[in-house]
Amino acid sequence: xxxxxxxxxxxxxxxxxxxxxxxxxxxxxxxxxxxxxxxxxxxxxxxxxxxxxxxxxxxxxxxxxxxxxxxxxxxxxxxxxxxxxxxxxxxxxxxxx
Numbered sequence: 001x002x003x004x005x006x007x008x009x010x011x012x013x014x015x016x017x018x019x020x021x022x023x024x025x026x027x028x029x030x031x032x033x034x035x036x037x038x039x040x041x042x043x044x045x046x047x048x049x050x051x052x053x054x055x056x057x058x059x060x061x062x063x064x065x066x067x068x069x070x071x072x073x074x075x076x077x078x079x080x081x082x083x084x085x086x087x088x089x090x091x092x093x094x095x096x097x
Contacts, residue, residue, distance in 0.1 A: 029063065029065060032062065032063050033062050033063055033064060034062075036060040036061055036062045037061045037062060037063065037069075041061065042058065042060075042061045042071075045061065045069070045071070045094065046058070050080075054076065055076065055077040055078075055079060055080055055082065056071075056074055056075065056076045056077065056092075057074070057075050057077075057082070058071035058072060058073055058074045058075070058092070059072055059073030060072050060073065067093050068093060068094060068095055068096060069093070069094040069095075069096060070091055070092070070093055070094070071091065071092045071094060072090065072091045072092075073090075074087075074088070074089040074090075074091065074092045075087075075088055075089075076088075076089070
């Protein structure tokens with residue numbers, strides 16, 4: 001009887017811990033989606049695009065689980081001087097392999 005009760009409590013603690021971890025992950029993804037990713041990551045992605053020959057700036061970067069990284073307020077420039085805007089995009093989906 002005591003062994004059964006202890007086993008029940010151990011299972012309850014494990015289920016509560018799993019729920020807490022799952023809730024933290026969901027909450028973290030929701031927070032990143034609402035607030036956007038930090039400036040360092042945004043600058044890093046802009047630098048990588050520049051290495052591929054695309055000079056671009058964007059206002060915000062967020063993560064959507066179904067689509068991936070989404071940049072909003074995107075401006076694409078003709079060259080490194082960033083004077084001539086070639087295109088303005090409402091959003092750009094960045095697919096990361």
